[in-house]
Amino acid sequence: MFTHTSAPSVGILGLGFLGKILTGELNYSTDSWGTWHEIPPQERELPVFHFDWADENSWKELPETAATLVLTIPPLLKNPEAETERLQLWGTWMRQNRPQLKSLIYVSTTGVYPKRNGIWTENSKFEADTLSGKLRLLTEKILSHYFSLQVVRAGGIYGSGRGIDFRLKSGKPIPLSSTLVHRIHVQDLARIILHLVEHPESATCVNAVDLEAKPSWQVARWLIENRNDLTQEMFPESAEFSSSLPGTPQRVISNQRLRKLGITLRYPTFRQGME
Numbered sequence: 001m002f003t004h005t006s007a008p009s010v011g012i013l014g015l016g017f018l019g020k021i022l023t024g025e026l027n028y029s030t031d032s033w034g035t036w037h038e039i040p041p042q043e044r045e046l047p048v049f050h051f052d053w054a055d056e057n058s059w060k061e062l063p064e065t066a067a068t069l070v071l072t073i074p075p076l077l078k079n080p081e082a083e084t085e086r087l088q089l090w091g092t093w094m095r096q097n098r099p100q101l102k103s104l105i106y107v108s109t110t111g112v113y114p115k116r117n118g119i120w121t122e123n124s125k126f127e128a129d130t131l132s133g134k135l136r137l138l139t140e141k142i143l144s145h146y147f148s149l150q151v152v153r154a155g156g157i158y159g160s161g162r163g164i165d166f167r168l169k170s171g172k173p174i175p176l177s178s179t180l181v182h183r184i185h186v187q188d189l190a191r192i193i194l195h196l197v198e199h200p201e202s203a204t205c206v207n208a209v210d211l212e213a214k215p216s217w218q219v220a221r222w223l224i225e226n227r228n229d230l231t232q233e234m235f236p237e238s239a240e241f242s243s244s245l246p247g248t249p250q251r252v253i254s255n256q257r258l259r260k261l262g263i264t265l266r267y268p269t270f271r272q273g274m275e
């Protein structure tokens with residue numbers, strides 16, 4: 001739990017999968033709040049209100065009291081120029097109309113790093129090689145002009161009903177690739193974000209990835225071997241694989257900075273998170 005009474009309030013933009021878990025980690029004695037978009041949340045553990053990031057008329061709904069914003073909403077437009085313009089408009093509006101909301105934690109993704117082998121750190125110089133990576137990078141850059149910004153580049157978020165175990169159970173395909181998948185349990189991601197709220201000076205950008213990246217098929221095979229509720233029939237192909245699948249088995253996202261922050265992960269690897 002987030003228990004420091006002197007800690008700033010938190011305003012969660014987007015009460016989706018992560019946003020809902022974040023609310024569970026907050027101390028409700030603070031004046032924290034969250035926003036919903038399509039459907040109001042049924043369980044209201046903190047004050048919530050409607051907010052549409054795409055609609056300028058909706059921005060005035062944001063409170064005028066100080067809070068650290070946590071932006072969980074993904075890029076809205078697929079066209080980089082249009083998204084740049086939209087973000088600049090919002091940033092300008094926020095600076096003029098909500099100067100109390102100047103601290104922002106942006107939930108980005110490790111998908112910004114190129115799909116090439118190498119060790120990728122927060123300080124690496126690179127260009128994104130996918131449209132979604134480009135949109136994320138430009139969002140990080142533009143937001144930094146308008147806010148006191150901390151970026152969390154999250155790996156694949158799992159836990160609470162999401163992950164390879166749930167894919168196996170529901171008969172969804174398991175990606176057949178040797179690419180390392182870097183993951184983070186949703187509760188650990190929430191705790192990393194709240195650590196940054198409490199310690200704004202600790203990092204301007206951090207990769208949120210756990211201690212053991214593995215290709216999806218290896219996680220699936222481990223699950224079948226270790227969980228009684230999962231069977232070989234759910235992933236019959238796994239028996240045939242060696243490590244010769246196509247992909248980028250040496251693309252490593254560094255977790256050194258995260259480890260230096262001193263946060264002990266509740267789920268250091270998928271083994272604890274999916275046990």
Ligand SMILES: NC(=O)c1ccc[n+]([C@@H]2O[C@H](COP(=O)([O-])OP(=O)(O)OC[C@H]3O[C@@H](n4cnc5c(N)ncnc54)[C@H](OP(=O)(O)O)[C@@H]3O)[C@@H](O)[C@H]2O)c1
Binds near residue numbers: 036075155
């Ligand atoms: N899933 C992963 O493995 C992963 C990995 C790395 C990073 N991420 C990123 O991390 C962030 C949090 O992930 P998540 O799984 O919690 O995502 P999520 O469940 O899709 O939550 C995103 C939230 O943004 C809201 N939203 C969308 N458009 C909006 C708009 N125009 N105005 C206001 N709110 C809007 C959504 O509300 P509605 O649903 O009501 O529209 C939803 O509550 C996302 O940006 C995601 O892309 C995800």
